[in-house]
Amino acid sequence: MKTIFVTGGAGFIGSNFIFHMRSAHPEYRIVCLDKLTYAGNISTLKDIMEDENFRFCRVDICNRDAVNRLFDEERPDIVVNFAAESHVDRSIEDPSVFLQTNIMGTGVLMDACRSHGNVRFHQVSTDEVYGDLPLDRPDLFFTEETPIHTSSPYSSSKAGADLLVLAYYRTYGLPVTISRCSNNYGPYHFPEKLIPLMIINALNDKPLPVYGEGLNVRDWLYVEDHCRAIDLIIHKGRLGEVYNVGGHNEMRNIDIVKLIVHALGKSEELITYVTDRKGHDLRYAIDPAKIHAELGWLPETKFAYGIQKTIQWYLTHQDWWEPIVSGDYMNYYEQMYGDRLGHSGR
Ligand code: NAD
Ligand code: DAU
Numbered sequence: 286m287k288t289i290f291v292t293g294g295a296g297f298i299g300s301n302f303i304f305h306m307r308s309a310h311p312e313y314r315i316v317c318l319d320k321l322t323y324a325g326n327i328s329t330l331k332d333i334m335e336d337e338n339f340r341f342c343r344v345d346i347c348n349r350d351a352v353n354r355l356f357d358e359e360r361p362d363i364v365v366n367f368a369a370e371s372h373v374d375r376s377i378e379d380p381s382v383f384l385q386t387n388i389m390g391t392g393v394l395m396d397a398c399r400s401h402g403n404v405r406f407h408q409v410s411t412d413e414v415y416g417d418l419p420l421d422r423p424d425l426f427f428t429e430e431t432p433i434h435t436s437s438p439y440s441s442s443k444a445g446a447d448l449l450v451l452a453y454y455r456t457y458g459l460p461v462t463i464s465r466c467s468n469n470y471g472p473y474h475f476p477e478k479l480i481p482l483m484i485i486n487a488l489n490d491k492p493l494p495v496y497g498e499g500l501n502v503r504d505w506l507y508v509e510d511h512c513r514a515i516d517l518i519i520h521k522g523r524l525g526e527v528y529n530v531g532g533h534n535e536m537r538n539i540d541i542v543k544l545i546v547h548a549l550g551k552s553e554e555l556i557t558y559v560t561d562r563k564g565h566d567l568r569y570a571i572d573p574a575k576i577h578a579e580l581g582w583l584p585e586t587k588f589a590y591g592i593q594k595t596i597q598w599y600l601t602h603q604d605w606w607e608p609i610v611s612g613d614y615m616n617y618y619e620q621m622y623g624d625r626l627g628h629s630g631r
Pocket of ligand 2: 371372373374410411412413466467468469477478479480482494495496497499501502503538562569
């Protein structure tokens with residue numbers, strides 16, 4: 286049996302990856318390390334909490350001693366690092382925690398990998414490290430050779446981490462890979478991000494805040510497709526390599542918001558144009574040719590289907606997002622798991 290560490294597994298993509306791994310590789314022992322910041326929600330993992338091949342540990346990846354202790358106890362074969370501060374707008378308000386978690390935390394994890402037998406390390410990165418593309422050049426895409434050219438403190442911190450990961454490969458021979466994915470959507474997406482925010486606000490007949498004129502373009506990928514890509518990379522990817530992940534599904538923000546409004550039978554009058562994000566990236570667009578050619582990866586979920594499935598998920602999982610909107614979810618961990626996990630961490 287192999288043991289995989291999934292950091293940030295109480296967040297959006299990390300939790301979906303845990304569910305993916307449980308069904309695709311039931312032979313794995315999965316250990317989730319998560320600090321449970323505002324973005325981490327332990328209730329997301331409630332169905333897997335009692336599995337004997339699963340362990341949740343409330344750990345800050347920047348805490349070297351705690352991370353090393355867990356490596357000593359569990360002796361992981363693979364570490365997949367999702368843990369990060371992930372919201373661009375928050376990074377513009379206060380960059381410091383982004384530098385701490387996204388760069389320093391990645392360094393702590395890789396040091397633990399080095400000192401525990403050169404453990405295989407995968408860094409979950411983002412297309413935002415490439416900066417943006419102009420709106421009037423639909424022929425341009427991000428390839429793995431596109432220079433790093435960041436816009437926000439968030440993307441700069443992710444780029445810093447990527448450089449560190451590649452340096453650990455070259456300098457220490459740590460077995461690493463990096464995936465740079467486009468915008469994900471799907472279940473358990475925290476409602477500060479565009480798609481879940483718009484769904485929930487529309488359901489509550491609240492204004493839908495569109496930045497600028499809503500003409501910025503993002504390249505949307507259903508989260509399960511991202512999880513399958515990471516699964517392939519950690520098992521078959523070439524060490525020291527970067528893989529871009531995206532599904533050629535570019536949409537303008539305003540078109541996504543209108544689609545959600547119509548799907549929920551609401552009025553476009555809810556749409557409210559607000560002051561633009563500072564340094565707002567215009568367009569992201571991934572060229573996924575390398576991961577397709579080398580690993581045979583292709584996206585499976587068409588956006589038209591995935592977005593309806595996602596809207597349906599939010600309609601039927603108010604019990605998940607209402608406590609987030611009200612703030613109650615922050616107490617859930619202490620109520621449900623405080624005593625049980627307090628001593629052994631198991
Ligand atoms: P998220 O904000 O939903 O989840 C982040 C998780 O990390 C949370 O559970 C949080 O508690 C945990 N965390 C934060 N700081 C921590 C720390 N110091 N120690 C331990 N845990 C900590 O993020 P997400 O959208 O699921 O993104 C996951 C990863 O994927 C991030 O690295 C992000 O940069 C990357 N990514 C996201 C997208 C996207 O569209 N969401 C696209 C490409 C790449
Ligand atoms: O491209 C990958 C990145 O996608 C990830 O690395 C980030 O972690 C993830 O948060 C996401 O970043 P974006 O900034 O693209 O996502 P966000 O959902 O914040 O915004 C999507 C677009 O919608 C962006 O152009 C800003 C706009 N927007 C966003 C919000 C929250 C609005 O117009 N109104 C809003 O209220």
